[in-house]
Amino acid sequence: MNETIRIYGYHGTSAEAAAAILQTGFNISSNEYDWLGKGVYFWQDAPLRAWTWANQNYPENPAVICSSIRLENCIDLLDIKWFPFIRRVYNSFVAEYESTNQTLPQQNPERSKAHRLDCAFFDYTVEKVLQPEGQIVKAIRSVFVEGDRIFPNSAVFDLAHVQIAIRDTSLIEESCLIEIPGGI
Template sequence: MNEPYTDIQVFGFHGCKKEVKDSLLSHQIHFEGSKNPWDWLGDGIYFWENDFQRALNWAANYHKEEGAVIGAKIKLATCFDLANSVSRQFLPIAYEDMVSLYAVEGLQLPTNINPKNHAGNTDDLVLRFLDRAVMHHLFNTLLPQAQPDVKYGTVRAPFQEGNELYPGSRFFEHDHIQICVRDLACITELFDPEN
């Protein structure tokens, strides 16, 4: 499924607290993957691809005056790229398989929602509980069966978010490409984009 052109290097930007950024740059700590139940691309370290400003805005909003951004060179390596039709075709299969399993277990499917205080576009559904469950099922059940020798180091996907840029537009104020790094070896360099 991996296309050869995905084995490229890109720049990613990660919003965090200033003390975390400084500790990462000085190698006092290492990245730890996020495992939040709304992390839509699954477990890993999340970056905005080539979008320092979006990472800075997020960090300032989330961490206020302590917000900062760390930059990374990321080798996509074996990338599950949801901007690619070949990768996207696996999601409905994973979803249907998950629906069947949930039905057998008598479980209710998770849903994508907005947080209670969400001030943006009501269509954003930024808490991606369903998408995370589908990706988790895909990476932990279906792909290991279908491709036992393939290890995906990164997941990449476009994300529409925010209000339309002008009436009738399908461009939105916070559109971006997000990268989830599943394998730390894919981060080849860290740097300070604010200096």
């Protein structure tokens, strides 16, 4: 799929969950609303972004884990080479839903952070298109535009970030709890 890239990923969670993760390892999330499908989610090179998320979701005891990650066998949506493939797969994804009279999963990113359509599409791509062809996907990486424009008419958003879903936890090489002095 691509060469191996090494990055730092930051995982926001609670202090209790962080202690368990450091002891026993990460668990794969498989929520129907996860943006990139099944995986352990990280913010790439963004410890304060992970802290903000952890603090919003676990205000009594937020924590951030920093992990050294090897990105290999990655659908890397930072690279334009993937988009012709994605567009072809999307057509077969829609056709499969239509052939079974199912409604496509719904999402409205402007109103909800539940990305059901994206999640279903990426799980379909990995599990029904690539795996049957013998291609193993261990990670998916993409840019997500969130938040507000940093000034009127700017194309830059204050919460935009690179998100990574690690589908194979063997890519996570080392992890440690990090301190964010005073939070933000």
